[in-house]
Amino acid sequence: MQDVARFAGVSIATVSNVINRPEKVSAATTEQVRAAIAELGFVRNDAARSLATGTTSSIGMVLADLDNSLFVDMAHGAQQGADAVGLRLLIGNAACDMTRQDDYLRLFDEARVGGVLLSPMEDSLAGIERMRSHGRPMVLLNFEQSGADCCTVLVDNEEAGYVAARHLVETGRTRIGFVAGRDYYQPVHARRLGVQRAVRETGGVELEEIGTDGLGFEDGLAVAHDLAGRAADRRPDGIVAVTDEIANGIAEGLHATSAVQVPGDIAVVGCEDNRSARSGPVALTAVQLEGAAMGQAAAELLLEEMKTPAGEHRHRTVMIRPGLVVRASTAVPAPQA
Template identity: 60%
Template sequence: MQDVADAAGVSVGTVSNVLNHPAKVSPATAERVREAIGRLGFVRNDAARSLVSGSTKSIGMVLADIENSLFIDMAHGAQDAARAIGQNLLLANTACDMRLQDDYLDLFDESRVTGVLLAPMEDSTAGIARIRSHGRQVVLLNYAPRPGTCCSVLVNNEHVGYLAARHLIDTGRTRLAYVVAHDDYQPVRDRRRGVRAAVEEAGPGVTLEEIDSVGLTTSHGHVVGAELARRAPEELPDGLLVVTDELANAIIHELHTVAGIRVPDQVAVVGCENNRAAGAAAVPLTAVDMPGRMMGQEAIRLLMDEVASGKQHRHATVVLEPELIVRSSAPN
């Protein structure tokens, strides 16, 4: 900064104002400083600034699975909200690997980010406690924390499962099957409870089979779809609930496109995320929408509220409601 000041014929304080408070500097002086910055190739040292301020103008966001468009939507919402308040968003993908998640939490902690948004699939209490003990605030997305741990933004995942099952029941489907895996994931467990509640509410005229897909990816969906296609017609469910849209689209492909089992005439299918591929499937997928962008925006708001309130802060939980989006795989 001293080199820039000497080259521009101004004080170091003026250079600092151009970088941080440009409204305090006349346009002509600011232009002279920016010209010197460009000529000298000056890049300010944000790490050094963070040593003085205790944090950067950045927020870390750690996501479980960047291939899932729900998490992408969360990131878009968080980025929009962060930029509106002069913060940058730094993004990390753990691919559902808890060790990698811990590494990224430590990296953002060491980088002195303003705070961290964390969207995990498993209990992350230990990692949250570790970086909170260093004064770094954390907000959880799509995962309910242990009481008193941190702020959180949730979708009512139990209602996601309920809406999906209730739609099939209301459209006359009576032999339901729920395709699901990873009951160790909290959102998955919550959706299962909602599905079971809707079936129990419907009474003895509706049955529910639960199919373990082992995993949640497209390849697992193809396996389940192929296995269903080998069943005799009378053994097929007439309504399929699928815990993720990625699984659902692969199952539709195996049933409808490969085996010629008509969706929705013979088997109606409902997904539980409304991801970006839902409307582009071989048969556009009816799905329960998760408001990912709003989740990201609310998480930034909660984080900055905690940063501003300091020791007076009280943890809060925001619960957003899902919405059924009806398409061709399970029409009304």
């Protein structure tokens, strides 16, 4: 900047003004300074700028796992929200590693970013409190952190279960199966409640809750094996699987035996619509967790907090309603079938 000023024959204050408040500088001077900047290939030192102003033009986002498309969707949404106000979104991928998540939190804290978006996998109260105690705006995505003093964006998982089960009922299924692991994970519990509500609301529909060990493809296969061994009238004709992976495991397992057809004999719905799970034998109908909407809502909450004077901000929790993406796995059976 020194060099630019010298080259253009002005003071460094003027150079700074040309960059930041061009309206305060005469056209002629502006021209000279711009020419000097171009000639010298000058790039403003952001560290110095942010030291002097105490602000940054970027916000940080720490994601639990980029391999999971839900988080990529969140990044898209947040990006859009940030773009709208000219902020840049920097992403740190924790890759399921809590230590790394903490590293990124610290990095963003030290870098004095304008704010942080965090989508954690596990309890992260310590990191959150550290951030908050430094007065840094922060919003949580897709995780209900008890005790956390910040805004949160959640998807309504109870509604997700409800929507999935409703869809089956509305397409004529009457014996609903809910396949899930234990209620240790918050979303599992919530989706179960939603399914139960949908069944309760509807006359003439039964619910069977089928337990699994885990939440993966293998668990779905095991369930399929069980189902295939039952008499036709002793098994569900519609299944809500708590994860896409389980859903695909079920579809694959049934497909392999070829004794039971999907969707002919059993319709299957997943609860996530995750791109990384699109490997099943039938395209999977799934509840859409609206990652992009979550990301955008989170960015908006963050921006709101960033521009609100400290002390006046009131935390909010935004609940996103899930959608439904209908595909082949719940197609209505042909009339004569």
